[in-house]
Amino acid sequence: MQAPLMHQHKEVRYTQARGYRAVDLVYRGGDLSMLVLLPDRKDGLRDLEEALSARMLQDCVAQMDTREVRLFLPRFKITWGTVNVRDQLTLLGMPLAFNRFQADFSGINGHEPPHEDSLFISGVFHKAFVEVNEEGTEAAAATASTMIRGSSLRPSKPPPVPIFRADHPFLFAIRDRRNGTILFFGRMADPTRAS
Structure with missing residues (x-):
């Protein structure tokens, strides 16, 4: 069964590392973002979770560049039950x-x-949820340009636009971009069942 996915072609913070790819989708206001870590292999979630550490997340974010990406994400809502803290x-x-x-x-x-x-x-009771839909996450965009003089140089071919298709299990974190604090961390084990 295929996962029903939302699709956008836009500039986002993106990186590709050993065994996974990641995007950082900035929420309106710019202080918070959703970091999505997608294993390269459809059955690679366990390996990604075993490699997960604070240092790995810091390195992931530090290696990101803003670039055009074809982004496919499922709509989903995850609720954490009420917990006495x-x-x-x-x-x-x-x-x-x-x-x-x-x-x-x-x-x-x-x-x-x-x-x-x-x-x-x-x-003191705590309950939380994360919902992702077309209106729920707005990615930040940045544009960079370079100038050259005249036509003495042939224009280089632009790099291919990466495809980020979250149609298999992935990890996500809602984080404070100002200080790197992880506010929520979750796992989408079955995107085909996402709503």
Whole structure:
């Protein structure tokens, strides 16, 4: 079965590395982007995941050039279920906020602990989703030009336009382009089932 794919021919940040190709699709505003890593082989997702590291992602982004690409991506929406992140926040240094007898939110309701009406945080819940469709990702475009004098040089043949066809499993990351922070990381295991 073939994956139903959106198609665009546009300038995007692109690189081809050993075993995979990648595009970085910049969201409106320019601060966030979706980095898509596509294995060269249709069965290459496991190898790509095993090679994955922070350094590999940094190198991937550093090697990208802005160029014209024929881009084929599936429409998809991935939802992460609701998760209580209380334990993670406690480990990150805010255990008192969750302690019934030590949390001090008296600025909200006027009751200091251990008053029976004092406030404390019982849980912090996180739910996330990523949706990709024609309107959801807007790629940045940049144009570079060079000038030569006269016609003494024959024009060189432009390089072939790469085709980025995400019709098999791939990885994606939503990242903050200003500092490289990965906000979401996901795997599209079956683009034929994407909506």
